[in-house]
Amino acid sequence: MPTMVSKEEALARIVAEGGRPECLMCAILDAKVGDLHVIAEEDGLVLMLPRYVRCWGHAVVVPRAHVTTYGACGEVLWAKIQAMAFRAATMIEALRAPKRVYITSTGSNTRELVQTSRHIHVHVIPVDTEEDRPADVFTWANGVWVAERDEWTALADEYRAYWSR
Numbered sequence: 001m002p003t004m005v006s007k008e009e010a011l012a013r014i015v016a017e018g019g020r021p022e023c024l025m026c027a028i029l030d031a032k033v034g035d036l037h038v039i040a041e042e043d044g045l046v047l048m049l050p051r052y053v054r055c056w057g058h059a060v061v062v063p064r065a066h067v068t069t070y071g072a073c074g075e076v077l078w079a080k081i082q083a084m085a086f087r088a089a090t091m092i093e094a095l096r097a098p099k100r101v102y103i104t105s106t107g108s109n110t111r112e113l114v115q116t117s118r119h120i121h122v123h124v125i126p127v128d129t130e131e132d133r134p135a136d137v138f139t140w141a142n143g144v145w146v147a148e149r150d151e152w153t154a155l156a157d158e159y160r161a162y163w164s165r
């Protein structure tokens with residue numbers, strides 16, 4: 001079963017896995033920050049499982065290209081990201097039957113932080129309780145779920161099988 005660790009423990013694990021890379025997302029995509037669980041890679045986009053989550057089943061869409069502003073991303077790439085996020089949301093609805101699914105780019109064009117990256121990415125997050133609110137889902141203050149490698153692999157396999165139907 002996935003287990004909850006504190007924000008401090010999660011941040012320490014990320015640093016232990018990958019140090020403090022220039023771009024966290026590029027480093028994750030290059031599998032330089034621990035295991036990388038890719039669900040799909042299509043047309044310059046990667047759909048993957050982040051390994052520190054507030055909601056089990058969370059997926060994220062990341063372009064391979066290192067783009068850090070919406071202007072640099074451009075409409076065409078943004079539309080592709082949104083299309084993949086939409087498809088991921090329908091997958092999550094079908095497989096996990098959450099109460100709702102958040103699709104969000106929280107955006108961080110400030111300095112690179114351990115748990116956030118300027119590199120544009122879109123979260124697709126299943127929310128399982130009616131009481132959950134973005135203020136709780138988008139903070140690590142109350143802890144973060146982590147799991148063993150085989151648990152991540154099983155989730156990625158489940159998503160991959162659905163994606164490639």
Ligand SMILES: [Zn+2]
Binds near residue numbers: 026067
């Ligand atoms: Zn990057």
